[in-house]
Amino acid sequence: MPLTGAICTLRAMAAVDEEGLDWALAVIEPALVLGDRGFLLEMRTRLAAEGVAAAVLDRDSAAIYDWLLHAMQHQGISDAAAEAFVHTNAPVGWAGISDTLPIRGRPACPRLKSYWHFDGCGYRKTARTCAEPALLEACPLPRQPLRNGRLSQGAYSLLLFIRDVCDGDIVGWIDARLEQADHRLADPQHRAAVMRQAVLEPMRNIHGVSDKVLAMALSTLLIGTANGRERWLTTGIGMIVIDTLVHNFLHRTGILQRLKANHPYGPGCYGAGGCADIVAALADRIDARRFNPGFPACFPRFVQHALWRFCAQGEFDICNGNRIDDRQPCRSTCCPAAGLCCRIALHGAAKPPRQ
Structure with missing residues (x-):
């Protein structure tokens, strides 16, 4: 509004x-x-x-990102179930996500170039599909241990927002x-x-x-x-x-x-x-x-x-x-x-x- x-x-x-x-x-x-x-x-x-x-x-934007990303996991299921999933899977955070985004050069998918390019990614974990299916094998999103494709997209969208819209701060x-x-x-x-x-x-x-x-x-x-x-x-x-x-x-x-x-x-x-x-x-x-x-x-x-x-x-x-x-x-x-x-x-x- x-x-x-x-x-x-x-x-x-x-x-x-x-x-x-x-x-x-x-x-x-x-x-x-x-x-x-x-x-x-x-x-x-x-x-x-x-x-x-x-x-x-x-x-420290990286630490704030990690906290916000954890909060985002509490969607669609009970808090107890969300916490159980987080504790039984490898942690996901700024370091692991940012390492999959090249600072220079050509990313695995053009949608990973910036926050604005990422719009419409469409990755779905169960269906193993996205808006660029020919590039999915090289895409870093499926490698993230998150519950579903929506949360995987959210992890990247949030980081790109902080990096590109907030200028890292x-x-x-x-x-x-x-x-x-x-x-x-x-x-x-x-x-x-x-x-x-x-x-x-x-x-x-x-x-x-x-x-x-x-x-x-x-x-x-x-x-x-x-x-x-x-x-x-x-x-x-x-x-x-x-x-x-x-x-x-x-x-x-x-x-x-x-x-x-x-x-x-x-x-x-x-x-x-x-x-x-x-x-x-x-x-x-x-x-x-x-x-x-x-x-x-x-x-x-x-x-x-x-x-x-x-x-x-x-x-x-x-x-x-x-x-x-x-x-x-x-x-x-x-x-x-x-x-x-x-x-x-x-x-x-x-x-x-x-x-």
Whole structure:
């Protein structure tokens, strides 16, 4: 979404039925009360322990790439399955990928010449095919121990993005993008949204990374390693991660319906008036400091994370497909949001049993 589009969308969300937003706030209140009050500290501690905070200080793009690439593996399967695959296969990182890209001379495939040439590679691991099948035998992508062709393309696309678009310095590139967006800003009220789009929009073109994983990884990176970079912190706390749990919660409770935002899970969650915009509009009305005085007043990432924890099986395990038969309205009487929830079925009504 263009930067001006982000501002217009948030204005539109602010203009919706005020009573609808007030009701939605009451619906999500139990999730906020159960939210992780150590959220900021946990991210900072984890990224310091993993060496990512030091990598940002040292402008070590290779180490940041390795961390981002690891985050990209958590797509399409459970986190546990993704970690199991990573631990039982040879590590993939900047050194191994960059060594397969010649600095000079002719690459094995013309699509490996640059980030822009790589577009449309089309490598598929199981089918053993790509956009240049005659060159596949010499291609380095099949030699990478990644789960599928999409992730193999993603590994190369991300490295080429850092090398060619960021000129080898992803920290400097993020700094420059945020500074430019900040200086062009005409409406300070939506500063975080504009800076968020300044980073997310170009990175959405990196092959093989979903909006969900991209927003989650960048939010963690920007918050956990800000270390005095005010723009990084402001942008990171404004990034919102929409997975099926959050989308389905907004559907089941009736928030999507009440705010005239019904849509299937997918790109629409990040489109105009979608799940991400709804969470941002709600966060604008919540002072997160009442949950932790160390939080920023407006903290969309915390609001989204609280909704996720409310639903996730490994957290509070309250609102998810394991607990609810989504062919019919939820029948739970012990859910703390039950009094206001609209109990809208996620799928079609259950078919009656055959006689």
